[in-house]
Amino acid sequence: MKITSKGRYAVLAMVDIAKFGENTPCNLSHVSVRQNISLSYLEQIFNDLKKAKLVKSQKGPGGGYRLNKESSEIRILDIFNAIDEQIKTTGCGNNPKSSCSGTGQKCLTHNFWENLEGVIGNYLNSVYLSDLTAGYSISDERRVISE
Amino acid sequence: MKITSKGRYAVLAMVDIAKFGENTPCNLSHVSVRQNISLSYLEQIFNDLKKAKLVKSQKGPGGGYRLNKESSEIRILDIFNAIDEQIKTTGCGNNPKSSCSGTGQKCLTHNFWENLEGVIGNYLNSVYLSDLTAGYSISDERRVISE
């Protein structure tokens, strides 16, 4: 159960933009240095973010990226969707009608995995970019003591 | 944000064992056929499950695997831990003191990712194997409508 670096980077870079791009556009070289992410990789990510209209761009000197909405209107789930970071725990294909593991019917655990996806999705949908820039604290949620 | 097949298989196979192994040990060939999982792969998985004492084995003809506890005492998180399916969304190493992306300090999103891990962990910790054998329903939890 992991997140891809792309997903982590996308959220981190959006927080960076939200934080440093309030008055002036942020160019990716700066984001790259501040957050320690490869510039070329950032370019790919911002390509997706722009297509999803989460950011807008300005070419040329002094240009860069800015948020396209208030950070209080951008949900983390929006960022995940933009870069196609799917929340996918079931074994079946994208078609919701398709069966699990090619057996022609739902596997014994299908509903459970769907619920897990729901739990994760609900959470990502409930957190806004503005929550992160405000210094989201660990005490905001109970943590599980695993093991 | 995905689960590995190993993780999916482990939970599915445990449900299978819980369901079909009540009176007699389940041999993995049968599980393999019923759940459509490679036998050799199942063997590896059950090796881990046994080490974690979630199942016990019986060699020889008529042998197989059975649960080592009541299914109402086995949490899904236990299964994840047994096969080392980690819930890991932060970018930093295993050492909790280590920094994110080698910068020597926590990244801007660190707390958020930790919270996400907590949300997932709490959920997996709250569901028992017995919930799944009882026909866990999608209506047990609210689902998010994403996109």
Place this chain on the structure above:
DNA sequence: TAGATAGTTGACTAAATTAGTAGGTTATTA
């Protein structure tokens, strides 16, 4: 209008991980 800046695009690739396969050994029981 030249040159620098910064976004845009697409093709390519090394490394890591996943998802197995293959082949044998050991223990048990009928």
Place this chain on the structure above:
DNA sequence: TAATAACCTACTAATTTAGTCAACTATCTA
């Protein structure tokens, strides 16, 4: 003692990830 089924280790093919590289286009400023 033959069949069964767990146990164990090494290997590998495929996929995904996490980038790199190279070129192009738009825009601003001097």
